[in-house]
Amino acid sequence: MASSPVDIVIFAPLAPILGVLLFWFIQLLFIESQKYLLSKIWEKHKPLCRFTNFLGVLFQTICHALGYTVTRSGISQFEITVDYGKVSPKKEKGGAFEWLSNSFLLFGPFFIPPLLLLICLYFLVGGLEFSVPDIIKLQEDLYFSFAGQMNVFGHNLFNFSEKFFDFLLNIDFLHPAHLGFILLIIFLGMGIRPSYIGKEKQEKVNMIYDLKNIKNHILQKPLYIILLFLFTYLIFYLFFGLEQRWFHIPFSIFGWLSIIAIISLLITQAIILLIKITDEIPNPWKFLPYLNIPISYILMRTFFLYYFIDFAKKGSLLIMILSTVLVIILLLKYKTNKFKTKTDMKKLKKVEDGADESGRPVRK
Amino acid sequence: MNQEDLLENERVEKILSPHPLSFMRLQSLCIFLIVWGVLIGWLVNFSEYKDFFNNEWYVILVWGLVLMLVGVIASLVTIRWSIFFFYLGVFAGGVGLLLWQNWQDNIGVFIPFYTVAFSIIGFLIVELYRRSHKYIISNLRVIFKGGVVTKRERTLRYDKITDIDAKQGILGQIFGFGTIIPISQSGFGLGSDKSFAAGGVSLGEKKVKFLGLFGGGKDVQTPRARSYYELHGVHPYKEVKKIVENLVQGSVITPYQQEQVAYQKEQVDIQKQMRDLLKKQAELKEENEQENMDEEEN
Numbered sequence: 001m002a003s004s005p006v007d008i009v010i011f012a013p014l015a016p017i018l019g020v021l022l023f024w025f026i027q028l029l030f031i032e033s034q035k036y037l038l039s040k041i042w043e044k045h046k047p048l049c050r051f052t053n054f055l056g057v058l059f060q061t062i063c064h065a066l067g068y069t070v071t072r073s074g075i076s077q078f079e080i081t082v083d084y085g086k087v088s089p090k091k092e093k094g095g096a097f098e099w100l101s102n103s104f105l106l107f108g109p110f111f112i113p114p115l116l117l118l119i120c121l122y123f124l125v126g127g128l129e130f131s132v133p134d135i136i137k138l139q140e141d142l143y144f145s146f147a148g149q150m151n152v153f154g155h156n157l158f159n160f161s162e163k164f165f166d167f168l169l170n171i172d173f174l175h176p177a178h179l180g181f182i183l184l185i186i187f188l189g190m191g192i193r194p195s196y197i198g199k200e201k202q203e204k205v206n207m208i209y210d211l212k213n214i215k216n217h218i219l220q221k222p223l224y225i226i227l228l229f230l231f232t233y234l235i236f237y238l239f240f241g242l243e244q245r246w247f248h249i250p251f252s253i254f255g256w257l258s259i260i261a262i263i264s265l266l267i268t269q270a271i272i273l274l275i276k277i278t279d280e281i282p283n284p285w286k287f288l289p290y291l292n293i294p295i296s297y298i299l300m301r302t303f304f305l306y307y308f309i310d311f312a313k314k315g316s317l318l319i320m321i322l323s324t325v326l327v328i329i330l331l332l333k334y335k336t337n338k339f340k341t342k343t344d345m346k347k348l349k350k351v352e353d354g355a356d357e358s359g360r361p362v363r364k
Numbered sequence: 365m366n367q368e369d370l371l372e373n374e375r376v377e378k379i380l381s382p383h384p385l386s387f388m389r390l391q392s393l394c395i396f397l398i399v400w401g402v403l404i405g406w407l408v409n410f411s412e413y414k415d416f417f418n419n420e421w422y423v424i425l426v427w428g429l430v431l432m433l434v435g436v437i438a439s440l441v442t443i444r445w446s447i448f449f450f451y452l453g454v455f456a457g458g459v460g461l462l463l464w465q466n467w468q469d470n471i472g473v474f475i476p477f478y479t480v481a482f483s484i485i486g487f488l489i490v491e492l493y494r495r496s497h498k499y500i501i502s503n504l505r506v507i508f509k510g511g512v513v514t515k516r517e518r519t520l521r522y523d524k525i526t527d528i529d530a531k532q533g534i535l536g537q538i539f540g541f542g543t544i545i546p547i548s549q550s551g552f553g554l555g556s557d558k559s560f561a562a563g564g565v566s567l568g569e570k571k572v573k574f575l576g577l578f579g580g581g582k583d584v585q586t587p588r589a590r591s592y593y594e595l596h597g598v599h600p601y602k603e604v605k606k607i608v609e610n611l612v613q614g615s616v617i618t619p620y621q622q623e624q625v626a627y628q629k630e631q632v633d634i635q636k637q638m639r640d641l642l643k644k645q646a647e648l649k650e651e652n653e654q655e656n657m658d659e660e661e662n
Contacts, residue, residue, distance in 0.1 A: 050538045082537040174410070176403050 003145035013236035015149035016251030019157075023258035027110060028210070030265040031193045037272040044279055054082045055191025056109065061085030063108025067101030099221045106217055113188040114260040118253075120181055121260070125167045128256075130156055130249050144240050149248065156252035161259055168263070170313045173297055182267075189268035192261050274328075280338070281331045289327050296323045371504060377607055380499040383541035386597020390490045393438070393447060397454065397483035400430060405476030420471040424462070427475055428455045454482050499595050501607060506546060510592035518593050522615035524548050529587030530605050542601035544608060545587045545594040555588030 074090030142148040297320040304312035332338040435451035500507040508518040532542035
């Protein structure tokens with residue numbers, strides 16, 4: 001089936017761009033939910049929130065500095081604190097150079113941390129490669145069509161996700177490199193965001209703020225965006241002319257980066273959620289879920305060492321997660337007023353001094 | 365602080381000690397030992413490279429080499445050779461114990477356990493050292509107390525403080541602690557950073573040789589003191605800094621106050637001159653009256 005000329009000239013180059021935009025937007029949503037969760041624990045965990053702020057600011061500042069380095073503007077001042085970062089160029093360059101360095105500042109924090117994780121994954125997982133599906137290989141024209149580009153983009157994302165999830169499910173916490181990777185995912189996941197949540201909780205720096213910044217950046221110099229699009233189209237036509245199937249590669253990398261960022265944000269959010277929930281449990285019981293994580297994992301791994309099964313790592317991970325959830329539910333039920341029936345609550349209300357007959361704390 | 369240690373009209377504003385994370389430089393030496401201990405244990409016992417470590421001397425060699433290498437790098441970066449000697453001590457102690465007890469056959473267990481145990485002891489020593497610090501801020505002075513075995517004490521009156529150097533690292537900014545160095549008029553609280561560059565040149569063949577050495581040094585004064593003589597890693601940093609600055613400010617005469625004092629001095633001088641003039645006038649009057657009386661009598 002031959003692709004129509006309109007499809008090749010107009011729509012085909014657009015397909016991977018739209019794919020990247022979609023994943024980037026999903027990433028933005030996850031960032032927003034992370035910021036929401038962080039703002040919920042701000043009061044009780046200021047150091048943690050400040051730390052995440054610092055990571056965000058650090059990546060932002062590094063990206064800005066990278067922008068000045070790439071545009072050969074030089075760096076005269078580089079300053080990072082927990083609340084803000086400042087980078088000043090040696091030479092003030094205007095036009096495209098300024099636009100490019102600002103692009104690094106705005107888009108860099110989304111992609112630089114996952115890029116570091118991708119480099120680690122390359123060494124840990126191996127076999128990360130770009131491929132074209134067989135169906136597209138058989139029909140030569142199909143690659144240079146909208147559907148073909150979408151298919152190749154999706155295929156590469158699927159292949160990568162399959163390997164990435166397989167690695168995550170079979171992760172071995174007793175392997176230093178794997179443990180280091182998961183710590184790095186958490187560490188970088190806390191910093192994948194273009195703006196910090198603010199010194200004070202009230203400060204409104206949300207997704208709209210980020211999008212507004214990006215919109216202003218684009219509208220400030222629309223010509224550069226048009227030129228960028230034209231350049232992308234030209235590259236596509238060049239590959240079409242030379243019959244080379246490499247056009248999807250840079251977009252696939254961006255897609256991979258978004259997937260890594262989303263997973264990293266998900267893991268980070270699970271940890272923030274754990275912190276938020278355990279805050280409701282009284283001391284010293286609140287530490288039980290945290291203790292349960294390593295203890296249950298090591299116990300299961302030891303158990304599977306003697307009763308070997310094929311999915312020992314997966315099983316240990318699953319039991320670790322499930323037992324932690326179970327411990328949290330039990331603690332919430334027996335140590336707080338969560339999951340209480342109405343009659344129980346009434347009974348608790350009768351007690352005035354902050355604890356019921358069995359010594360459980362009462363929420364007033 | 366005991367009540368009898370206080371001076372007359374002295375009131376304690378705050379009693380402080382360093383934040384648990386303020387000695388991270390020392391703690392990081394122990395953290396490295398834990399990480400390296402776990403890593404060497406995994407390498408020797410579980411990794412795909414475990415066959416390489418069948419010979420116990422390879423384990424000792426790799427373990428010691430990494431310890432020495434990190435020790436040298438850390439010493440060069442921080443310009444403190446004590447770090448290198450600390451790691452050298454860990455290595456020498458480990459090898460000594462291993463040979464003494466003939467535990468070569470269990471080296472895969474001994475080395476990781478020894479390294480982690482040493483780091484735990486290190487942590488305890490750092491904690492003991494941290495807890496030995498106590499800073500008392502009163503309305504008259506700052507008292508720095510400390511010492512694990514030898515007890516030290518420094519007292520600094522606010523009017524003797526000329527400068528305040530305050531610093532807060534990233535950990536400090538996250539956890540809200542920082543270091544405040546009060547610099548006294550005598551220069552206590554100042555250290556110096558020295559850098560020296562030298563180059564050598566050798567000319568000539570076998571018989572005639574010329575050797576030259578040239579170099580230069582630079583010395584920069586910088587606020588620095590031992591943790592016993594500064595408010596090291598105090599929490600909450602901003603509040604403590606404000607208290608100290610207010611107390612220092614309260615003990616210093618401001619330009620307006622200086623002007624007032626000069627003006628009052630001038631007033632006193634004028635009053636003194638007037639008193640002298642009045643005295644002289646009275647004396648003259650008395651003399652005149654005496655003269656008049658003498659004349660009348662005559």
